[in-house]
Amino acid sequence: MPSELKFPVDLTQFKKLKLDHKNPRLSDQQKRDLQHNIDIFRDAIIAFTATGAARGVAGHTGGPYDTAPEVCILLGFINNAPESFVDSLFDEAGHRVATQYLLAALDGKIEPDHLLQYRAADSKLPGHPELGLTPGIKFSSGRLGHMWGMVNGIAMANKNKNVILLGSDGSQQEGNDAEAARIAAANHLRVKLFIDNNDVTIAGHPSEYLKGFEMARTLEGHGIKVVSAQGEDLDSLYPAICEVINYDGPAAVVSNRKMAAGIEGIEGQTSAHDVIKVDVARKYLTKRGYKPEQLAFYAQIKPGRDPHQYLGSTKDEGANRVIFGEAVNSVLDTLSKDETIRRVMVIDSDLEGSTGLKSIHTKHPEVFVPSGVMERGNFSAAAGFGFRSNGERQGVFSTFSAFLEMIISEITMARLNQCSVLSHFSHSGISGMADNTCHFGLNHFFADNGLMDAETTTLYFPADGEQMKAVVKKIFFDPGLRFIFSIRSPVPYILKEGSADQLLYGEGYEFVPGKEEVIRRGSAGYVVSYGDMVFRSLDAVERLRKEGLDVGLINKPTLNIVDEETIKLYGSSPFVVVVESIAQKTGLGSRLGSQLLERNFTPKYKSIGAIREGGGGLYEQINTQGLSVDGIIAAIKSVA
Numbered sequence: 001m002p003s004e005l006k007f008p009v010d011l012t013q014f015k016k017l018k019l020d021h022k023n024p025r026l027s028d029q030q031k032r033d034l035q036h037n038i039d040i041f042r043d044a045i046i047a048f049t050a051t052g053a054a055r056g057v058a059g060h061t062g063g064p065y066d067t068a069p070e071v072c073i074l075l076g077f078i079n080n081a082p083e084s085f086v087d088s089l090f091d092e093a094g095h096r097v098a099t100q101y102l103l104a105a106l107d108g109k110i111e112p113d114h115l116l117q118y119r120a121a122d123s124k125l126p127g128h129p130e131l132g133l134t135p136g137i138k139f140s141s142g143r144l145g146h147m148w149g150m151v152n153g154i155a156m157a158n159k160n161k162n163v164i165l166l167g168s169d170g171s172q173q174e175g176n177d178a179e180a181a182r183i184a185a186a187n188h189l190r191v192k193l194f195i196d197n198n199d200v201t202i203a204g205h206p207s208e209y210l211k212g213f214e215m216a217r218t219l220e221g222h223g224i225k226v227v228s229a230q231g232e233d234l235d236s237l238y239p240a241i242c243e244v245i246n247y248d249g250p251a252a253v254v255s256n257r258k259m260a261a262g263i264e265g266i267e268g269q270t271s272a273h274d275v276i277k278v279d280v281a282r283k284y285l286t287k288r289g290y291k292p293e294q295l296a297f298y299a300q301i302k303p304g305r306d307p308h309q310y311l312g313s314t315k316d317e318g319a320n321r322v323i324f325g326e327a328v329n330s331v332l333d334t335l336s337k338d339e340t341i342r343r344v345m346v347i348d349s350d351l352e353g354s355t356g357l358k359s360i361h362t363k364h365p366e367v368f369v370p371s372g373v374m375e376r377g378n379f380s381a382a383a384g385f386g387f388r389s390n391g392e393r394q395g396v397f398s399t400f401s402a403f404l405e406m407i408i409s410e411i412t413m414a415r416l417n418q419c420s421v422l423s424h425f426s427h428s429g430i431s432g433m434a435d436n437t438c439h440f441g442l443n444h445f446f447a448d449n450g451l452m453d454a455e456t457t458t459l460y461f462p463a464d465g466e467q468m469k470a471v472v473k474k475i476f477f478d479p480g481l482r483f484i485f486s487i488r489s490p491v492p493y494i495l496k497e498g499s500a501d502q503l504l505y506g507e508g509y510e511f512v513p514g515k516e517e518v519i520r521r522g523s524a525g526y527v528v529s530y531g532d533m534v535f536r537s538l539d540a541v542e543r544l545r546k547e548g549l550d551v552g553l554i555n556k557p558t559l560n561i562v563d564e565e566t567i568k569l570y571g572s573s574p575f576v577v578v579v580e581s582i583a584q585k586t587g588l589g590s591r592l593g594s595q596l597l598e599r600n601f602t603p604k605y606k607s608i609g610a611i612r613e614g615g616g617g618l619y620e621q622i623n624t625q626g627l628s629v630d631g632i633i634a635a636i637k638s639v640a
């Protein structure tokens with residue numbers, strides 16, 4: 001993708017420093033050169049990540065900004081003694097991908113101007129590093145806690161080399177890291193960690209929500225050598241990094257610093273985890289000597305918007321992931337405070353602002369437990385709260401749909417322990433996911449992993465905000481494991497047939513678990529859909545009906561229960577097309593065909609869902625997967 005925007009930072013000014021890790025003292029000149037490189041590195045990170053804010057695709061600035069000193073020092077070591085290092089700065093916090101893109105640009109693999117397309121659709125600069133997608137990118141990362149384990153194996157395969165892992169105090173909360181630490185220690189691996197201990201994650205400060213946890217002592221307890229340093233003081237940081245590299249075995253520098261140190265307005269704030277606002281970036285870069293004309297490009301970058309006009313739904317949109325929390329509040333509002341405390345426990349996984357739990361935190365702090373990036377521990381705590389309660393007591397758990405895959409075994413054990421848990425998985429499917437492939441929420445049916453007699457697991461995916469409210473109200477105190485899904489983007493409200501303003505799921509609607517809902521009756525065949533694909537399918541169906549093809553539409557808000565009544569209707573029609581935004585491989589489409597055949601229904605059958613790695617951007621992701629209205633129409637026509 002050629003870029004007309006001009007990158008303001010001159011990367012040719014970045015010096016190819018050689019630093020000897022065996023000498024822990026920097027000369028004055030070396031120190032000046034190092035500081036010069038750190039400044040350029042940070043200018044560059046700020047300059048291009050801020051385009052994520054301008055473009056409305058979000059992003060992450062504080063993390064990659066923070067680790068610049070460690071990165072610049074480590075580059076100097078690798079330049080000086082390449083034979084001593086595996087040539088990659090692995091990062092367990094994949095959202096800090098800006099570091100990797102900048103390294104690729106310094107390596108000549110990415111044009112500097114192209115960095116200004118950070119997180120744009122089709123730019124091949126998505127929100128997390130993807131091996132094989134972006135030139136110069138050396139690994140994939142993004143699910144916190146997965147990387148150290150792999151780095152251990154890389155060290156086993158490269159016995160005489162140091163393997164570098166950039167760490168973070170968010171990633172270190174994951175149980176995987178504890179396992180990896182023990183493996184590294186027991187096998188005396190030359191794994192070297194550089195952990196940004198900035199006391200900021202997404203939803204808060206670990207020192208406040210994880211009282212008692214201390215990273216350095218924890219790592220030492222696993223058998224890792226730890227050197228603590230002041231991350232913003234080269235006289236403290238440099239010798240610490242040398243010591244850790246020179247140590248014969250696994251070792252870590254814990255770099256203590258405020259997040260985004262030196263960026264006025266966001267230093268030490270949780271907002272620094274996210275993308276820097278353009279005005280904050282402009283202020284910083286101006287202070288650093290960049291001219292207004294060099295920064296004028298921000299004004300040329302505009303957020304994109306899905307241009308399609310959808311038939312059958314409102315122009316207004318609601319964010320189901322936020323509405324989930326409000327709907328829980330409506331249930332809690334009907335109980336006394338004592339009763340809420342006795343019956344409900346809502347545990348966060350450092351994502352309360354993203355998954356809708358924030359409003360519960362605000363309105364019902366008595367039931368809310370802020371917690372860290374520890375999905376398995378958090379889910380199990382929710383399960384334990386609802387242990388053998390038959391629904392009378394509920395643990396409420398929430399995270400992104402992508403991380404459902406992390407807790408499959410915990411789900412099994414919760415089921416075998418007769419636990420009642422209401423889980424909300426947001427960021428389902430692919431829509432709006434500039435974070436790209438590692439954050440796609442694809443495998444919802446994995447949650448329904450019990451045997452056929454395990455009836456207490458139900459998967460719900462409401463089509464709009466009104467249906468979300470109705471689902472939560474109906475099933476909140478049901479027994480067993482219940483999973484509610486929502487997507488990242490807001491969705492419009494489904495309208496009653498023939499009406500321009502009456503909401504299908506508004507007043508008078510009552511959700512019936514397991515019921516498949518006929519949105520349009522048709523004689524030609526049926527589309528079966530759910531969640532965010534209902535409004536898209538409805539548009540496709542309306543257009544085809546206008547063309548004279550009498551297609552019907554079913555909304556199946558309970559994904560994993562067959563409605564024997566409704567399946568007769570569409571099963572005996574000429575065709576069935578399943579439309580969903582989760583993985584085609586494991587989604588509804590991979591089962592509904594068998595369910596039809598088992599009942600002797602043999603319509604023509606097709607299913608479409610997510611099929612390929614992401615192309616970046618927001619609404620564009622749907623088109624990348626062939627799931628736009630045109631894609632749905634083409635699928636219907638192929639069987640009609």
Ligand SMILES: Cc1ncc(C[n+]2csc(CCOP(=O)(O)OP(=O)(O)O)c2C)c(N)n1
Binds near residue numbers: 142
């Ligand atoms: C397994 C997993 N859970 C949740 C997330 C979502 N997430 C992305 S970054 C983050 C917090 C990160 O904190 P830290 O790693 O310390 O990064 P920093 O704030 O310093 O940039 C979370 C919860 C994720 N990527 N992976």
